[in-house]
Amino acid sequence: xxxxxxxxxxxxxxxxxxxxxxxxxxxxxxxxxxxxxxxxxxxxxxxxxxxxxxxxxxxxxxxxxxxxxxxxxxxxxxxxxxxxxxxxxxxxxxxx
Amino acid sequence: xxxxxxxxxxxxxxxxxxxxxxxxxxxxxxxxxxxxxxxxxxxxxxxxxxxxxxxxxxxxxxxxxxxxxxxxxxxxxxxxxxxxxxxxxxxxxxxxxxxxxxxxxxxxxxxxxxxxxxxxxxxxxxxxxxxxxxxxxxxxxxxxxxxxxxxxxxxxxxxxxxxxxxxxxxxxxxxxxxxxxxxxxxxxxxxxxxxxxxxxxxxxxxxxxxxxxxxxxxxxxxxxxxxxxxxxxxxxxxxxxxxxxxxxxxxxxxxxxxxxxxxxxxxxxxxxxxxxxxxxxxxxxxxxxxxxxxxxxxxxxxxxxxxxxxxxxxxxxxxxxxxxxxxxxxxxxxxxxxxxxxxxxxxxxxxxxxxxxxxxxxxxxxxxxxxxxxxxxxxxxxxxxxxxxxxxxxxxxxxxxxxxxxxxxxxxxxxxxxxxxxxxxxxxxxxxxxxxxxxxxxxxxxxxxxxxxxxxxxxxxxxxxxxxxxxx
Numbered sequence: 001x002x003x004x005x006x007x008x009x010x011x012x013x014x015x016x017x018x019x020x021x022x023x024x025x026x027x028x029x030x031x032x033x034x035x036x037x038x039x040x041x042x043x044x045x046x047x048x049x050x051x052x053x054x055x056x057x058x059x060x061x062x063x064x065x066x067x068x069x070x071x072x073x074x075x076x077x078x079x080x081x082x083x084x085x086x087x088x089x090x091x092x093x094x095x096x
Numbered sequence: 097x098x099x100x101x102x103x104x105x106x107x108x109x110x111x112x113x114x115x116x117x118x119x120x121x122x123x124x125x126x127x128x129x130x131x132x133x134x135x136x137x138x139x140x141x142x143x144x145x146x147x148x149x150x151x152x153x154x155x156x157x158x159x160x161x162x163x164x165x166x167x168x169x170x171x172x173x174x175x176x177x178x179x180x181x182x183x184x185x186x187x188x189x190x191x192x193x194x195x196x197x198x199x200x201x202x203x204x205x206x207x208x209x210x211x212x213x214x215x216x217x218x219x220x221x222x223x224x225x226x227x228x229x230x231x232x233x234x235x236x237x238x239x240x241x242x243x244x245x246x247x248x249x250x251x252x253x254x255x256x257x258x259x260x261x262x263x264x265x266x267x268x269x270x271x272x273x274x275x276x277x278x279x280x281x282x283x284x285x286x287x288x289x290x291x292x293x294x295x296x297x298x299x300x301x302x303x304x305x306x307x308x309x310x311x312x313x314x315x316x317x318x319x320x321x322x323x324x325x326x327x328x329x330x331x332x333x334x335x336x337x338x339x340x341x342x343x344x345x346x347x348x349x350x351x352x353x354x355x356x357x358x359x360x361x362x363x364x365x366x367x368x369x370x371x372x373x374x375x376x377x378x379x380x381x382x383x384x385x386x387x388x389x390x391x392x393x394x395x396x397x398x399x400x401x402x403x404x405x406x407x408x409x410x411x412x413x414x415x416x417x418x419x420x421x422x423x424x425x426x427x428x429x430x431x432x433x434x435x436x437x438x439x440x441x442x443x444x445x446x447x448x449x450x451x452x453x454x455x456x457x458x459x460x461x462x463x464x465x466x467x468x469x470x471x472x473x474x475x476x477x478x479x480x481x482x483x484x485x486x487x488x489x490x491x492x493x494x495x496x497x498x499x500x501x502x503x504x505x506x507x508x509x510x511x512x513x514x515x516x517x518x519x520x521x522x523x524x525x526x527x528x529x530x531x532x533x534x535x536x537x538x539x540x541x542x543x544x545x546x547x548x549x550x551x552x553x554x555x556x557x558x559x560x561x562x563x564x565x566x567x568x
Contacts, residue, residue, distance in 0.1 A: 008452075015451040016406065017413075017428075018444060019436045028448065034507050035449055039395040042465050045472070052467030053474055055299050055329075056523035057286050057548065062328040071326070077192035083420030092415055093427045 004033045101125050105164055105258050105312045109205075112153070112163035119150035119163030119207065126165035126209050129256045135232045135241070137250035139170050140211045142177050149207045159205030160319055167251045167260040170211040171218055172198055173292040181294045182226040183216040185412050185419045185438035195292025196324045197261055197303050204319050212260055213247030217409070218268055218296045219442045220244050221512040224503045227440055232499065233275060235538055239496040242272030242512075248306050249276040259307040259316050265296045266397055267491070267516025269304050273528040274491035274541025279562075280306045281313045281555065284548045285523030286331035288317075289324035297404035298329070300520040310529060310559040315339045317551070334549045344556045349375060350385030350484035355515050361494040363534040368490050371531040371542045374564040375488075375557070385480050385487060389473040393518030396473065398510060399453050399466035400521070405443075406450025412438060445506060470521050477522045481547035486557050488544050489515050491528045495538035515543065525551040529558040531565050 006022075009029045013020045020028065075088075084091035100108055100117045111117045123146050130141055146165070153163050168174055171181045173191035175198075180186045198208055215225035223231040223246025231246045233239040234253040241250040245262030249272035252260050262269040264282040273280025281304045288303040295301060305316035318339040323330055351372060356365070376382050414420035414434025421433035439447070453462035480487055492512055502509045519526045525548070528541035542561060546554040 009448070012448045012452045012455065015455065016444070016447045017431045017435045018439075018448075019432045028445065031445055031506055032448060032452070034505075035398060035445070035510075036452070038507055039399050039462065039466075041395050042392055042399070042469055043461070045389075045392060045465075045469055047465060047468035047472070050468040050471050052464055053470040054467060056474060056521075057284075057329075057331050059286070059329065059331070064325075064328075069325075071193065073193045077190075078417075081189055081192065081417035083414060083417075083422065090416055093422070093425075093430055095427055 004029050004036070099125065101258065102255055104309060105161065105315050108164050108258065109160065109162050113157045119153040119157065120147065122163050123147055123150040123165050123207055123209060126257050129254070130210050133251070133254065133256065135234050135237065135250045135254060136229055137212055137231050137247040137254060137256070138167065138210045139180065139182065139213050139228055139247070140178055142174065142208055142210060145176065146207050146209045149202070153205050153207070157205070159203070160315065161201060162205035164206045165209045165257045166201060166206050167210045167212050167248060167257050168198055168208050169214050169245050169248045169260065169262050171214060171263060171294040172261055174198055174208055174211065177211065179211070179294070181217050182214045182228055183438070183440065183443070184227045187419065189417055193292060196289035196326065197293065197320055200319055200322065209257060210251070212245070212251050215244035215246070216440050217294065217443050218244040218263055218265060219446055221267070221271055221509050222503065223247060224499060225440065225442050230499060233496045235277065236496065239498055239538070240275065242275035242496060244268040245306060246272045249273055249278050249280065252276070252278045252306050252308060259305050259312055262304060262306050263293060263296070264302050264304060264520065265300050266401060266520045267513040269306060270491050270516050270526060270528040270541065270543060271512060273306055275496040275539060277530045277533065277539030278306050278308060279310050279313045279530070279558065280304065280528045281317055282526050283317055283321065283551050284331070284525045286329055287321045287333065287551065289327040289330060291324055291326040295408040297401040298408060299404060300401065300523070310527070310555055310562050311341065313527070314341055314555045335552055338552055338555070341552070341556045341559055344485070344553060344560060347375070347380035347486070347557065348484045349380050349382045350480050350487045351382060352390065352487055352489040353384040353386055354388065354390050355489040359493065360490065364490050364494060364540055367532040367540045368542060371561055371565055372488060375560065378560055378564060385484065387476045387480060389469065389476050390518040392469055393473060393521060394510060394514050396466045396469045397517035397521060398449070399462050400470065402446040402450035403454050403463055404450070406447045406454065409443060409447055414438070442506070473518055474522045477524060478547070485550070485553055486544050486546050488542060491515060491541040491543045495534050495540055519545050523548055525554045527554050527558045529561050531561065
């Protein structure tokens, strides 16, 4: 299962939104394969009929009233971190 | 005579309230020490705001932590200051609001004086993976302080401040505490609000204190724990006070036998056994306990956690905040160029592993399988807790390793967490408390683990160890 190909790594880099050079691909291929080979030990464990665990405190959905709550965060402080803005909103490259 | 800053937190608070010392003097002293941070434990000082807050406290010294300076790991948002998570991705990020943990501490009079170094995005076990250079171990500059809260632990070991905030996803509080001779406490999952903390893996991320004593850690934890409407994953507090520790009676302790093997460093083995013997002498009943699934906990962790990381780090897209590269033509180019150049190799590895194990065709074999193994871990730990009040093990198989020793091989670095990740996956509380150091003076920590919501017992047992162990 851990026979990763260059194309596998390119595919997963694409899902991750990374531009990787061919050198990067071959380096990550080795590292990722080693990690996947290590985690493959789980295949030997019998988990037939075992329910998966996603969270551990038994909480179920936390419902709340659908209303606007004040988080006390200022627009100006948020925009200060924006790569590009027009003083009111974030600017992004043209989508359409 | 020692400085007030070096005394237990309760004494510092008394000294501030009685007027023996002012909060301003304490903050100035802590900042002065921070300027002589020989191990690069800190990334940024918060001078102006800290002095202003101290002056306010001096007008009316109130609160459980009145005038006590502290340090926050740089993945806690500290309003108005830089919060980088030690990554170039957030190199210029200025926190637009306050994390709840810092807010709660400030409400009790504590003062944040600096931000501590960490492995970028808390991905690492040595603090070598900081984009701003590694932190070294105050006990031996050629060695790592552990990670990812290595800066927090080192700053406390250096006595810059009495306590620091850390985060623990798979051992990131306990490991550095063990390597630096400090007390590191990871509470039960969900007791401390994570609002305003840079997320790593949401099903195991926990916030906790690193301090110089169990009593100090308990006092800080008592202030941290409590509901916050802005974090919907929280559980209710189960104690009025986590700070009033009693002496535990008729303890039943299980020693996790899977972690007491021949591959353990001989001095770690000796110090662990010695601490267990001391617990016996205080009247505890001690037995070996088998938790077979812990043998696979690291493999389980390195599927589940990267999966959650790939999701949590998807928000770094170069649009709203963080590193952004806008040279490309399309929106997709902005995403790709920003993420490719903003994230370091370890974040990239973890994101790609996460996206791989979640992708169609591999989900069942990896992610679902790991979630099933997680169930086995939970069941086996729970079974052990039916019989034992706490479980003990070393925190790590070795004392602090050398800088550069493990950072060329990602898997080798992951193995440093082999004894801590299982506890994270079951959401249990655990502490690292110093036991007898190596002959050459390197600290060693004992891990004490309790069932969920037995935080207080865990701290009480830790205090018993602290009181009885020959430390130094």
